[in-house]
Amino acid sequence: MYSETVTELSSSLRQRKFSATELTRSLLERINAAQPVLNAFVSIESERALAEAAAADRLLASGNAPPLTGVPIAHKDLFCTAGSRTTCGSRMLANFVSPYDATVVARLRAAGTVMLGKTNMDEFAMGSSNETSFFGPVRNPWDPSRVPGGSSGGSAAAVAARLIPAATGTDTGGSIRQPAALCGVTGLKATYGRVSRYGMVAFASSLDQAGVIARSAEDCALLLGAIAGFDPCDSTSVDLPVPDYRAVLDHPLRGLRVGLLKEFFGKGLDPAVEASVRTALEVLRGQGALLQEVSLPSLPLSVPTYYVVAPAECSSNLARFDGVRFGHRCENPRDLKDLYERSRGEGFGAEVKRRVMTGTYVLSAGYYDAYYLKAQRVRALIAEDFRRAFSEVDVLISPTTPTPAFEIGAKMNDPVTMYLNDIYTIGANLAGLPAASVPCGFADGLPIGMQIIGAHFGEERILNVAHRYQRETDWHQRAPKEYR
Amino acid sequence: MSLTRHDIDNIAHLARLALTEAEIPVYIDSLSRIIELVGELDHAATTGVTPMSHPLPGQTQRQRADAVTEVDRHELYQRNAPQAMAGLYLVPKVIE
Numbered sequence: 071m072y073s074e075t076v077t078e079l080s081s082s083l084r085q086r087k088f089s090a091t092e093l094t095r096s097l098l099e100r101i102n103a104a105q106p107v108l109n110a111f112v113s114i115e116s117e118r119a120l121a122e123a124a125a126a127d128r129l130l131a132s133g134n135a136p137p138l139t140g141v142p143i144a145h146k147d148l149f150c151t152a153g154s155r156t157t158c159g160s161r162m163l164a165n166f167v168s169p170y171d172a173t174v175v176a177r178l179r180a181a182g183t184v185m186l187g188k189t190n191m192d193e194f195a196m197g198s199s200n201e202t203s204f205f206g207p208v209r210n211p212w213d214p215s216r217v218p219g220g221s222s223g224g225s226a227a228a229v230a231a232r233l234i235p236a237a238t239g240t241d242t243g244g245s246i247r248q249p250a251a252l253c254g255v256t257g258l259k260a261t262y263g264r265v266s267r268y269g270m271v272a273f274a275s276s277l278d279q280a281g282v283i284a285r286s287a288e289d290c291a292l293l294l295g296a297i298a299g300f301d302p303c304d305s306t307s308v309d310l311p312v313p314d315y316r317a318v319l320d321h322p323l324r325g326l327r328v329g330l331l332k333e334f335f336g337k338g339l340d341p342a343v344e345a346s347v348r349t350a351l352e353v354l355r356g357q358g359a360l361l362q363e364v365s366l367p368s369l370p371l372s373v374p375t376y377y378v379v380a381p382a383e384c385s386s387n388l389a390r391f392d393g394v395r396f397g398h399r400c401e402n403p404r405d406l407k408d409l410y411e412r413s414r415g416e417g418f419g420a421e422v423k424r425r426v427m428t429g430t431y432v433l434s435a436g437y438y439d440a441y442y443l444k445a446q447r448v449r450a451l452i453a454e455d456f457r458r459a460f461s462e463v464d465v466l467i468s469p470t471t472p473t474p475a476f477e478i479g480a481k482m483n484d485p486v487t488m489y490l491n492d493i494y495t496i497g498a499n500l501a502g503l504p505a506a507s508v509p510c511g512f513a514d515g516l517p518i519g520m521q522i523i524g525a526h527f528g529e530e531r532i533l534n535v536a537h538r539y540q541r542e543t544d545w546h547q548r549a550p551k552e553y554r
Numbered sequence: 555m556s557l558t559r560h561d562i563d564n565i566a567h568l569a570r571l572a573l574t575e576a577e578i579p580v581y582i583d584s585l586s587r588i589i590e591l592v593g594e595l596d597h598a599a600t601t602g603v604t605p606m607s608h609p610l611p612g613q614t615q616r617q618r619a620d621a622v623t624e625v626d627r628h629e630l631y632q633r634n635a636p637q638a639m640a641g642l643y644l645v646p647k648v649i650e
Contacts, residue, residue: 166634302618305617306616308610374593377588377591378595395631395634405647406648407570411570427566427569427571444600448603489591
């Protein structure tokens, strides 16, 4: 059961090959067995999951079940789930019980999915290795001495280890694509505004976007269809019809214009990663795609731009954690200022404090123009580079990360080196573009990801390219030895 | 550019963050390196470029009618409060 994809499970459950309850029990066992090694979950919701599975079985018996009925799912612990804990990987929210469901959670529930738990993540989604979680690091199922990537590292590790067929994620600078690449699974971040952010704990509001992590592009298409679409509760949600993302998956690639992101095939790129991505490009060429190199001259500035914009927005969003209305509160505050300062000082971990302070600095009097306005101008240049590129090509392709998964602890003392891990993924967030990572090979037993970036609302095209690639290759079907 | 102890104290105060003595040198070092990284933006030619205000071209923030849409759920919300009593959030005395 555990090796089936969402698409396969949906059909097996309907044909009553096994019940949703049997499936849920079996996966809960796997999750509990893997937890001491991988630490992929913050909360395992056994009771709730079995109740939802029993309801799914009744619905399946009635013959009126929506397509995802009984399909197990896990949510990144940044999505509010009514009545259960939402910690965002932080001591600040360690005891926070969501009063309502995020729209993504509500939509997947309405589609019939059964939630098995909440996945571990970098604290407040700030990190590229899952080491900043208050609940301890997540380990990579391909090699437990290595990171799974972050911030949606628990979701990616759980999907890779066949603990769950799919999980939700969020992506502010690469937090779906980078862990998907390092864990050998398929991850898609939607266009800004495509998926509602209502009920997602905010990090950087002009960059945050939801998405899914699964084992195939086909599964991502199915799940994206369930979560995308207008939501009046999110003022940045865009009111455009949601296509059937599965309808065009098999569309032939003949004549597809593929741009190779020139700036991302240079210095700092691991030769094994480059070789795998170039081989993958040949697979697309073999299907009739036309390859051309495309240059985006402002793109190398995406890391410094991001590390002004994201911390600035983070310092503003995280101002709500005051020790008064919810979240951690210090013991015996002397006065209100002491209450604020110690509650925040104790409740936030080192990386979150670093970003709050960076953001506070770049927004402070005398520096706003030099840093924040300057970054928003460079951001406009980067977005313009992408706009120009998409007038010439249909998709842009690059490696997802410069290297495969690194050792736990290797970059924790050097934030700037850690930040450079997201060098290839940040651009899509700055420009609000959809992008996916697809498994395309291995280096010394560690997975490698290929990034496919599309034009605004171009998810269909990205999924089409990813699916056609996955029809020709089997990288996405490989499982870590211990979890086969 | 290198930040000083005074800078970090000031930033921590503005951000309402209590730092321990052990944290201060760590943040002096790492924030200085981050400011150096973002300093690369100085070299970008941006004269006449309008700062980006929305990730999607042509989009503006949607507004809703000025109408009451929420129901009163303060009891549910206050279950997450560290200290609440009689529907009120409790904080240390502000005015002596």
